[in-house]
Amino acid sequence: MILSAPQVTAINEAVSHLNLPWRDLFDAIEVATPPEIALLSLDPDPEHQLLRLTAEAASPEAMLDYVASLKQQAVFSAVSMKRHQLDAQDPNNVLRFSVTLSLTANGKRMK
Template identity: 50%
Template structure:
């Protein structure tokens, strides 16, 4: 016959643990699982603190290296601004268009010696030589017919006596249009 345990005491946790043999093995298994879990949690917490410390260092370094707001630039003196504007005007000179227009109007009987543009006045001084006065006048008239120029005028002329061919050296002033 089997042994019968008769116990009239009220049931409690301590009594249940004492009486159940499997309860001790469940507690031991729980302890075996809790210990590695606790060490992993502590290790993760240390890594998290180290990561936060590195992030703070990087943010501090970034704040230190960040460009500081610059002071507003000093006003440019009027003389310097004028010089810069004159240089910009000279650089924005329509060289190709002027050259092409003058070259298109220049006949083979006229030799171009110099082109002197003045961007501020939108004027061009042309120095050239021609074999005769008729060629010179024809050249000035050809320049006047070009759409590039508003006003074309013969500024001066002279005969080169030292040259055996006696060419006429002359200067023409031409005002070019703002938008050809």
């Protein structure tokens, strides 16, 4: 069976997603995520060794504490807030925010 170039590209992309250290990533996120945070999505970018996370927080303090907690996890070499906004249509005025997590090799921080 001969595969076309787009098929090979799609297969390679799927394999790179599967090869991420998912157990370590989920464990680190679970440890860092308090009840005040609602995790909405995780978007992996294996090519750049990034994980984009979208979440909601009840307060600015909870959001900042969460980002600080993520920074303490060994599987992430860098954590940066990319965007945040107050959801004015939500009666609870939650903060929706996005964070980019840079992944480390073997769960050890790169220096």
